Amino acid sequence: MSTATGMKAVPAFQKNGKAKKKMSGAEIFVRALDAEGVEVVFGHPGGAVIKIYDEIARVQPKFTHVLVRHEQGGTHAAEGYAKATGGVGTVLVTSGPGATNCVTGIADAFMDSVPIVVFTGQVPTALIGNDAFQETDIIGVTRSITKHSFQVRRVEDLAPTIKAAYHIARTGRPGPVLVDLPKDILFAEAEFNYPKEVSLRGYTVPTTGDPAKVERAVRMINEAKKPLLYVGGGVINADAAEQLTAFARKTHIPVTTTLHGLGAFPEDDPLSLGMLGMHGTWYANQAVQHCDLILAAGARFDDRVTGKLNAWAPHAQVVHIEIDHSCVSKNVYADCAIVGDVRCVLEQLLPLVEEQETADWLAQIDRWKAECPLRFETADGLLRPQFVIQRLGAKTNGEAVVLTDVGQHQMWAAQYFRFTRPRSHITSGGLGTMGFCLPAAVGAAMGMRGSDLPVISISGDGGFVMNAQELGVAAKHRLPIKVAVMNNNFLGMVRQWQELFHENRFSHTDLTDTNPDFVKLAEAFHCVGLRTNDPNEVDALLEEAWRVTDRPVLMEFQVPQEEMVFPMVPAGAATGDMITQRY
Amino acid sequence: MSTDTLTPQQIVRRKAAGEPLHPDEPESTRRHVITVLLENSVGALNRVTNLFSARSFNLESVSVGETDDATISRMTLVTRGNHRMLAQVVRQLNRLVDTILVEDLPPEESVERELCLLKVPYTSANRAELMDVAEVFRAKVVDITPDTMTFEATGPAKKINAFIGLMRPHGIAEVARSGRVALRRTLAYGD
The missing domain is CATH 3.30.70.260 (ACT domain)
Known part of the structure; x- marks a missing residue:
């Protein structure tokens, strides 16, 4: 993105400070981020935001600016940062292509309720609508994929808008907020006052739930014989994993989590059923189909969870604890909906619920666990991706931040890595964005500096290449990310569907001829590259990778093309009809 | 099923x-x-x-x-x-x-209105009939030329539909409808 937007406005900063200190919009911006407590900004400069970059060089703010190599990488990095730390991720890009390159990341954050604020440059106010160089109506483009968006039209509005943007992104059901900054606003001058409070009359943040509904839920729990907790990412967003775990253990109610709920409940607890849904465990889906009460917490009944909606959980009454009212009864009718912050509601419920007599139900679940556990082929000596995931789990004892991309490896990681703490699993779930993982790992690693937890990025060969350029960013910041690439030289998940449902027509999924040499690619980006195709070498390779502490290590695991993710609910089938192994 | x-x-x-x-x-x-x-x-x-x-x-x-x-x-x-x-x-x-x-x-607890402007050509033969229809609907003539009249009608959508329906045989030149506006009724005297 070159710098070429014609700026005619007289730079106001030239008339030296009289009376009260005025400063440029760009300086206000930089100081506002510091006042907001922003630690890291993922950005890429360009013409419309050059004044901000100038102020970053001049003011030397407290935040660290990470120069990403593609704006999409910037948005995913901000997501990774937000999900790993619980804070808000920040992105700064220029107008036009800088802004449109953020669209995928914004959509991803919208689907997965990730709090990020994206600042986009814009052509000067006077040129808006004239098809100026690098002009895009980014507010219009992102309208349906942002929680909210602003275009700053007066420099006096800049600081309050930034305050409001972070407030909206962080609170309630989190999500992406876009702030469009016309170039002339960044040159215009005003006093800097960062507001302490935000008041938006159309926006209220839910907290506790309706006590009557809470009591009703308690009665429903007491009446249920076969209750099941269905836990989503909202529990992690609300920092409610501790309350949820206490609730499950007090009531002896088994727990299944969604992809984003992984880590909300320790998977080494006997009450854990692992993940449910399309590639969830068979026993979790059996429990769903047989339970008489679903206690949904911070989950939205996504189609990858429910499969054929009308056939899902046919005997269950539903209690739905949810911060976003629009998720209530959207897909599955909630017999009792408690709208509120999941943590607040669980704290309301905890003292009211009693120990439940679920021994028979838990015994039934244990029989299901024994009948059809997760399993994969180990006898043939080939390097299976599931095995690599298990060894990564053993290497770290589950104490790691694991990021995954989209596809088969993502499902294997969800199935075979035992997640025991919140914010230890970060992935692109709702949008399913290939190329998410590596930049998100860069963001997570920036947020986890100073922590002992290793950051592990697990991708397939297809998705990894989609944002491979961010390896250089990780190297530049000396981030010791462990980058696992499960290379089967195929778009594996598409291949799986082609094999199962499209009569083995592997249309445009073979990547053999276009894949790079991953070890050389890593080295070209100043990283360490390792590879193996032998299960017996995996532990030694991990040892070697873990010895590197000053840069990323890319570990290429060459895995068989034919491997498939099981069990599986075929698209549109009922949850009860799982394929449990290759037929 | x-x-x-x-x-x-x-x-x-x-x-x-x-x-x-x-x-x-x-x-x-x-x-x-x-x-x-x-x-x-x-x-x-x-x-x-x-x-x-x-x-x-x-x-x-x-x-x-x-x-x-x-x-x-x-x-x-x-x-x-x-x-x-x-x-x-x-x-x-x-x-x-x-x-x-x-x-x-809910319809029973609200008032809703729509405004409609309707232009219709006329001759001396049907002028009186048009005016009769307009009167029934309490529509006003807001513009008139030697061969067209523009009526303004307000009311619930059903009334507007009926007005347009009765005007149609006369060959409507143009119609503009405002879309509905509505407010909740205040029940000052209970049910």
């Missing part, structure tokens, strides 16, 4: 959503008038209308104007759907940061 293969809970869900229990049963959809107070700011109107297309909600009519407070506009939306969809419309509208109040107005 017939009712005897549905579990009791599945029946509860379908009834709550307003979905038919039998495939051959028609969906029970209703027309609803929804009134929205929203920030009178750039893009707010767009966010609302965009929601309808993005979420595939039905939108029959929309009208918008300032209220007595210049920073707030009132939108009146007419939509159609079953219980589940209508609840979704209201909740998704509420979710927007720009919306201050969203109300689903």
Whole structure:
């Protein structure tokens, strides 16, 4: 993105400070981020935001600016940062292509309720609508994929808008907020006052739930014989994993989590059923189909969870604890909906619920666990991706931040890595964005500096290449990310569907001829590259990778093309009809 | 799928959503008038209308104007759907940061009006008849030329439909309808 937007406005900063200190919009911006407590900004400069970059060089703010190599990488990095730390991720890009390159990341954050604020440059106010160089109506483009968006039209509005943007992104059901900054606003001058409070009359943040509904839920729990907790990412967003775990253990109610709920409940607890849904465990889906009460917490009944909606959980009454009212009864009718912050509601419920007599139900679940556990082929000596995931789990004892991309490896990681703490699993779930993982790992690693937890990025060969350029960013910041690439030289998940449902027509999924040499690619980006195709070498390779502490290590695991993710609910089938192994 | 293969809970869900229990049963959809107070700011109107297309909600009519407070506009939306969809419309509208109040107005508790301008050609032969129809509907002539008349009619949508219907045989030149506006009735004397 070159710098070429014609700026005619007289730079106001030239008339030296009289009376009260005025400063440029760009300086206000930089100081506002510091006042907001922003630690890291993922950005890429360009013409419309050059004044901000100038102020970053001049003011030397407290935040660290990470120069990403593609704006999409910037948005995913901000997501990774937000999900790993619980804070808000920040992105700064220029107008036009800088802004449109953020669209995928914004959509991803919208689907997965990730709090990020994206600042986009814009052509000067006077040129808006004239098809100026690098002009895009980014507010219009992102309208349906942002929680909210602003275009700053007066420099006096800049600081309050930034305050409001972070407030909206962080609170309630989190999500992406876009702030469009016309170039002339960044040159215009005003006093800097960062507001302490935000008041938006159309926006209220839910907290506790309706006590009557809470009591009703308690009665429903007491009446249920076969209750099941269905836990989503909202529990992690609300920092409610501790309350949820206490609730499950007090009531002896088994727990299944969604992809984003992984880590909300320790998977080494006997009450854990692992993940449910399309590639969830068979026993979790059996429990769903047989339970008489679903206690949904911070989950939205996504189609990858429910499969054929009308056939899902046919005997269950539903209690739905949810911060976003629009998720209530959207897909599955909630017999009792408690709208509120999941943590607040669980704290309301905890003292009211009693120990439940679920021994028979838990015994039934244990029989299901024994009948059809997760399993994969180990006898043939080939390097299976599931095995690599298990060894990564053993290497770290589950104490790691694991990021995954989209596809088969993502499902294997969800199935075979035992997640025991919140914010230890970060992935692109709702949008399913290939190329998410590596930049998100860069963001997570920036947020986890100073922590002992290793950051592990697990991708397939297809998705990894989609944002491979961010390896250089990780190297530049000396981030010791462990980058696992499960290379089967195929778009594996598409291949799986082609094999199962499209009569083995592997249309445009073979990547053999276009894949790079991953070890050389890593080295070209100043990283360490390792590879193996032998299960017996995996532990030694991990040892070697873990010895590197000053840069990323890319570990290429060459895995068989034919491997498939099981069990599986075929698209549109009922949850009860799982394929449990290759037929 | 017939009712005897549905579990009791599945029946509860379908009834709550307003979905038919039998495939051959028609969906029970209703027309609803929804009134929205929203920030009178750039893009707010767009966010609302965009929601309808993005979420595939039905939108029959929309009208918008300032209220007595210049920073707030009132939108009146007419939509159609079953219980589940209508609840979704209201909740998704509420979710927007720009919306201050969203109300689903039941017809029996609200007044609604629409304004219609209708231009019709006339000759001496049908002029009197046109004026008779207009009088029945309390429509006013707001513009007249030697061969066309423009009427202004206000009222509930049904009345406007009837007015247009009666004018149609005379060859309508042009029609403009405002879309509905509605307010909740205040029941000062109880039911």
